[in-house]
Amino acid sequence: MPFTAKPRTFNAAINETVLGTGAKAVTLGGQNVLPLYFFDNTPKNAPAVGIEITDTGYDATGLPALAAFYDGAATPAERAKKAASAEGVSFVCLRFEGADPGGLNKSIADCVAVAKDVLNAIDVPLVVAGCKNIEKDAELFSAVAEVCQGKNVLFLSAREEDYKTVGASVGLAYGQKVGAESAVDINLAKQLNVVMTQLGVSAQSIVMNLGAAAAGYGFEYVASTLDRVKAAALEQNDTMLQMPVMTPVSVETWSVKEAIMAEADMPEWGSQEERGIRMETVTASACLASGAESVILRHPASVKTIAAMIAALL
Amino acid sequence: MRLFDRAFTGSDEMFALAEAAVTKTIDKLGADAPVAFGSTAYFLPCIYAYTGRKITKLSELKDVLEPVKGWLTRNYRLNDVFTSGIATVLAAEIIEACKYAENPTPYEEKYHGHMTDAEVRELGVPLVTQDIPGFVVIIDEAPTDAQAQVLIKGYQSRGIFVFLLKGAIDQAERCGIKMGFPVRIVPVGPGIEAVSHIISVVVRAAFIFGNVQPGDWEGFNKYSFERIFAFVNAFGPLENITVGCGAGAIAMGFPVITNDTVDVDVVPKSLIIQTNIDDLIETSLEARDIKIKVSNIDLPVACASAFEGEIIRKADMFCEADGSRKDCFELVRTKELHEVEDHKIELIGQDFDAMEVGCKINLAIIIDIAGKNMQSDFEPVFERKIHNYVNCLEGVMHTGQRDLIRIRVSKSSFEAGFRVKHFGELLYAKMKNDFSQVVDKCQVTLVTEPELVTKLRKEANEIYDKRDARLRSLTDESVECFYTCTLCQSFSPSHVCIVTPERLGLCGAVSWLDAKSTNELQPSGPCQVVTKTKVIDEAKGAYEDVNEAVSTYSHGALDKVTLYSIMEDPMTSCGCFECICGIEPMSNGVIIVNREYAGSTPLGMTFAELASMTGGGVQTPGFMGHGRHFIASKKFMKAEGGIARIVWMPKALKDSVAERLNISAKELYGIDNFTDRIADESISEDPDTLMAYLSEKGHPALEMEPMM
DSSP: OOOOOOOOOOSOOOOOEEESOSTTOEEEOOOOSSTTOTTTSOOSSOOEEEEEEESSOOOOTTOHHHHHHTTTOOSHHHHHHHHHHSTTOOEEEEEOGGGOTTTTOOOHHHHHHHHHHHHHHOSSOEEEEOOSOHHHHHHHHHHHHHHTTTSOOEEEEEOTTTHHHHIIIIIIISOOEEEEEOSSOHHHHHHHHHHHHHHTOOGGGEEEEOOOOOTTSSHHHHHHHHHHHHHHHHTSOOGGGOSOBEEEOHHHHTTSHHHHSOTTTOGGGOOHHHHHHHHHHHHHHHHHHHTOSEEEESOHHHHHHHHHHHHHHO | OOHHHHHHHHHHHHHHHHHHHHHHHHHHHOTTOBOOOSSOSSSSHHHHHHHOOOOOBHHHHHHHHHHHHHTOOOSSSHHHHHHHHHHHHHHHHHHHHHHHHHOSSOSOTTOOOSOOHHHHHHHHHHHHHTSSOOEEEEESOOSSHHHHHHHHHHHHHTTOEEEEETHHHHHHHHTTOOOBTTTTEEEEESSGGGHHHHHHHHHHHHHHHHOOOTTOHHHHHHHHHHHOOEEEEEOSSOOHHHHHHHHHHHHTTOOEEESOOTTOOOBTTTEEEOOOGGGHHHHHHHHTTOOOOOOOOOOSSOBOGGGTTOOOOGGGEEEEEETTTSOEEEEEEEOOGGGOOTTOEEEESOOGGGSOTTEEEOEEEEEEEEOTTOOGGGHHHHHHHHHHHHHTBTTEEEEOOTTSOEEEEEHHHHHTTOOTHHHHHHHHHHHHHHTTTTOSEEEEEEEOOHHHHHHHHHHHHHHHHHHHHHHHHOOTTTSSEEEEEOGGGGTSTTOOEEEBTTBOOTTSSOOHHHHHHHHHHSTTSSOOEEEOOSEEETTTTEEHHHHHHHHHHTTTSOOOOOSSOSSSSOOOOOSOOSEEEEEETTTTEEEEEETTOOSBOTTSOBHHHHHHHHOTTOOOTTEEEEOGGGGGOTTTTGGGTGGGGEEEOOHHHHHHHHHHHHHHHHHHHOOSSGGGGSBOTTTOSSHHHHHHHHHHHTOGGGGSOOOO
């Protein structure tokens, strides 16, 4: 008996959220099938891969390929330009590591200047990530959102503690996109979406950041949460969970021992850079398979691999 | 003159001024001359908002006079006052627009005039987040300069943004008050028509933050009423034109509070007379439902969760309030709004300074709470938080509750300046901030006077007794709804607790009252209302509404549960259950084992082994996790015959529930000392000796229908 495929499409779909403007704008979401089930229905928009740079630059010790890639790029804008040119990149994520009051504590004015330069240097959409300090991020996001008006920049992220400030400034006053970050829990994610929309931020302007973990570091929680969010969004038509998901993979994977242990200290593990890339690609592919609409990666080699994987599945 | 007439007369005056201003300006500049406030994308914002017209030149400004006049209706209905009020504001904007048409900077330096879109965003974000709790428009002069100073400083210290109009500006200047956008005191303009610049901020906030569309009259009034926490303080004698503008403010949801009593009729929540200027701030905040967050707690020692587990040894102790030795208690009471003076901290009796090191003191902590959403059911929930709050103080230890508290204050904290009133400061701030949805006003009374504490303790005991009686009278039948609890879903994804008065959450930590207050305090949080109107089977506790809730909140993992059956669709468990109840086939009964019990049970399994088949949000008929408190409930596996099925419990558990369980058994079956018939580990750990004991004692389960 011949095999007859029975495509499973849902009457509900993931929201479409546009990042950036012009020819290279990226639309996240839109599909009405389970993650990567493209054999059930061609998705309206393919999952997007972003590349992460920081305002301070990476310490590329032990990562010769990464160092070579950014060789000669001295400023964040120059690094952004190189990053945007990497194969498979859909958007650039600028992480303000230097803004952290516990670290370099760069001034808001300096950060705004960097954001402006980066925005002017690239033609792909920009995602801005903060330094994880609640007060500083709120101030930073508001100031950067003001100078980026009309550019559809996504800010990562509004959290339970600061969603009002970030939602009101970034989402309402300056009309940008807001990341809603919660700690790997479907109910917290939904609650944050509910209160953000009650604040007045439109559901179409919200992208969820449900949190992440490197593969092997409690990733089961991430997978199960993503699974359940997609099930609720598609099977139960839960409009408060239909926002597309963006998972910042790189910050997780480049801080675990597999990625940071020098080859000299652990020769039997082989090349440090190879390990880091594998950690990043493995985690990213698992996130996409579980339900992320986009991932943020650091290494151009990882970006290339994941973009190729997506293209092969389409 | 009646109030309506004053408002109408004022509106007409403003309109006449607007007409004259337009005519005069057109004569001077020509009908094609441009008109704009500058630095705004919203044209003449009030007119754009309420009429949808994009006015850019004087001829268009002239055309708008007609619709504005059309709103000056005179049918002596409330609605006429409101539309006239809005029309007055629009007329005021027309006058202001004429000034700006003639001169892009019509105001001398001390007045601010039009506010830019950037300023609206700057003010709008903290208004939306309520970092600025609201704003006040002060019109004309307070009776004395000193009163004006206290008033403005009072608003400023509460974070309220202040706009000044007319005489209020000169008065503030005389008082030497620093003004300007950065210090949040803005002198808008010398004439009442400058009020339109303030309304212009409001409508642009609605455009920017509320996405309200131009011309949507209702939309703007709704947005300002629901989201902009503004109010007006207008000092008498009020001019009619001010009354006309006031009608506009009221139409937008902003109450007007005045000290003028001549021809002013009080309209509750809208037009309020307060002749005592000292009370003006409180009256105003209450009228607009503005709650001020406490940002700085005045404490000489640190307060953080790091100190929560700190133990104060006797040698380090300065003094001790020990409820088992001396009369002490802590109590939260619900009061009416007028009975509570917000932030009043009162100490009756001696302070620590008059006490000797190492002494035992009497201490009563009484917290009075008033609020429109406050319910007496929340009292025990708030009261239980006192323990957490006080424990977080550096060098202070707190255990127990009600009249069995024990509080120790360390020598070092005393030396750092900690005194009795600081309990009040801490508890006031915490209650106001953590429960801001329901706590409008809060005062704390601290009593160390021994005789008074003894007297008050008796009164407190009556309140505790009443609460206990209320808890006992709370049955699943007597309430209108149950609540979900999904707190545990982060690690048990498909589990949902249905919390009822007689069946608390299986962790034992969430009672129906807890769930109810959680729902009130966190409306989109883990505890959601579950109605119970569609009964399927009352005996089993099966409801369609409950099934729908379970299906929704388990995200489809479960589609039905019964509340009172262990065999048919029993409620699932996350993993944090206090107890597990499991079927014991030989006796036709069930055994219950608590988490603390490490030994084996007559089922041949330990708690941990039973837990592995009960948790994880799956339904396992015959096994169920539950809270300790549920054991004595008349609803406990009611569908299978109730508590008469219990044949075995660890001794410690049996002892802890014996009193209530025996009462329930007496009421349900007329059995005295029912727990004597229940076996424990000292009697049996295997089915055969269990059966022998049950037969000897004539346990009722042996006579019951088989469960399977």
